[in-house]
Amino acid sequence: MTKSERLFEEASRLMPWGTQTNAKRPDASFAGVMPLLIERALGCRIQDVEGRWYLDYRSALGPIILGYQHPTVAAAVRRQMEKGVLFSMASPVELDVAASLVELVPGLEQVRFMKTGNDANNACVRLARAFTGRDHLVTCGYHGHGDWFSCGHGEVPGLFPRAGNGVPRLLDSLVTRLSYGDLTATEQVFARRGDEIAAVIMVPYDWGEPVAHDFVRRMRELTQRHGALLIFDEVLTGFRLARGGAEEFFGVRPDLRTFAKALANGYPLSAYGGRRDVMEKLYDVILTTTHAGETLSLAAAGATLQVLRDEPVIEHLWQMGERLRDGFDAAARERGLKARVFGLPPAVQFRFGEGDEAGDEARHVFFRELYRQGIFAAVPFLLNYAHQPADIDETLEAMRAALDVVAGEMPALAR
Numbered sequence: 013m014t015k016s017e018r019l020f021e022e023a024s025r026l027m028p029w030g031t032q033t034n035a036k037r038p039d040a041s042f043a044g045v046m047p048l049l050i051e052r053a054l055g056c057r058i059q060d061v062e063g064r065w066y067l068d069y070r071s072a073l074g075p076i077i078l079g080y081q082h083p084t085v086a087a088a089v090r091r092q093m094e095k096g097v098l099f100s101m102a103s104p105v106e107l108d109v110a111a112s113l114v115e116l117v118p119g120l121e122q123v124r125f126m127k128t129g130n131d132a133n134n135a136c137v138r139l140a141r142a143f144t145g146r147d148h149l150v151t152c153g154y155h156g157h158g159d160w161f162s163c164g165h166g167e168v169p170g171l172f173p174r175a176g177n178g179v180p181r182l183l184d185s186l187v188t189r190l191s192y193g194d195l196t197a198t199e200q201v202f203a204r205r206g207d208e209i210a211a212v213i214m215v216p217y218d219w220g221e222p223v224a225h226d227f228v229r230r231m232r233e234l235t236q237r238h239g240a241l242l243i244f245d246e247v248l249t250g251f252r253l254a255r256g257g258a259e260e261f262f263g264v265r266p267d268l269r270t271f272a273k274a275l276a277n278g279y280p281l282s283a284y285g286g287r288r289d290v291m292e293k294l295y296d297v298i299l300t301t302t303h304a305g306e307t308l309s310l311a312a313a314g315a316t317l318q319v320l321r322d323e324p325v326i327e328h329l330w331q332m333g334e335r336l337r338d339g340f341d342a343a344a345r346e347r348g349l350k351a352r353v354f355g356l357p358p359a360v361q362f363r364f365g366e367g368d369e370a371g372d373e374a375r376h377v378f379f380r381e382l383y384r385q386g387i388f389a390a391v392p393f394l395l396n397y398a399h400q401p402a403d404i405d406e407t408l409e410a411m412r413a414a415l416d417v418v419a420g421e422m423p424a425l426a427r
């Protein structure tokens with residue numbers, strides 16, 4: 013047994029899943045090649061408990077936007093640590109970060125902080141229901157583990173077992189779930205119950221689907237016409253798609269929006285905000301938690317936003333993603349493989365075959381070979397500011413070798 017296996021077995025004895033986050037549960041089909049426990053990270057590299065370094069494309073599931081231990085962020089946190097972590101009253105660092113966010117994000121008139129993406133989404137949903145006096149919600153995308161989200165969409169084996177999942181069935185009638193880009197279902201739900209809808213909460217871009225400008229625009233029109241609020245869940249798109257968020261990318265202004273993952277480059281902080289008249293409802297709606305003003309994460313967010321404002325972070329993510337995409341496309345073409353890159357450059361995905369089983373198997377082989385060569389592959393590949401052209405080229409070298417194995421093991425994938 014390796015050290016990783018031993019530690020993970022012990023962790024599983026003490027903690028259900030052996031970890032806290034669904035996506036960090038080890039995939040048994042990659043046993044022996046995928047790292048199980050990470051000890052440390054720097055830039056775009058992570059080191060597992062065996063001492064092996066990996067070139068990382070998971071970016072801690074999205075929060076790492078500038079690179080692990082970015083010096084500006086680390087220095088801001090150290091400075092704040094000298095002053096203290098949490099106080100008995102508000103701290104000026106809350107004001108600093110609020111001011112930076114309002115300056116960076118168009119349409120953001122007021123903001124409040126929470127800790128997780130789930131918290132911020134819960135807050136917006138509660139606020140929208142209070143503001144409109146309505147109960148029905150339309151959701152689109154993954155939004156966390158709130159009761160209002162863990163209902164209303166039937167079974168998703170593994171992730172959303174409906175029967176006996178602890179969420180009252182009563183709530184099912186209060187939520188309609190839409191798939192990203194499904195204009196027909198959107199028109200139908202508004203035609204049927206438009207005037208009962210408190211809010212549409214949606215991911216403005218789902219990295220696994222084509223960009224749907226019409227869908228996002230139509231959602232704005234329909235919510236406006238029916239007096240519902242539009243909430244963008246920018247937990248994953250925030251500061252990855254565009255500096256000013258999805259509003260800047262799509263040219264569509266939501267009433268409220270949430271940010272979380274990339275906001276503080278890995279420190280636990282989320283934010284929600286938008287229209288002043290909606291946010292002022294927070295004087296009546298009690299949404300409060302002890303650690304929301306925790307200053308180390310706020311200091312980290314202040315520094316992260318400063319780097320985002322002063323340096324071409326987003327441009328860099330797009331450039332590195334394009335380099336990866338183009339290199340993969342060329343390598344797949346040279347080998348005559350049915351494979352393509354999908355999604356926007358800051359978070360690309362690699363797909364094989366034609367949505368068939370052979371495609372899934374090929375991607376499995378591809379990932380297995382990448383892990384073996386020390387590339388921590390992910391769906392999607394989340395770029396961060398620390399990835400340099402040499403890192404992308406190192407990855408492409410490994411990808412070419414992995415594609416040779418795919419071609420050898422899976423002749424069915426030849427064009």
Ligand SMILES: Cc1ncc(COP(=O)(O)O)c(C=O)c1O
Pocket residue numbers: 128129130131133153154155156157215245246247248249272273
């Ligand atoms: C779009 C989106 N919304 C909400 C969440 C939940 O955020 P958190 O895990 O910080 O609670 C996630 C997490 O993956 C997400 O991707």
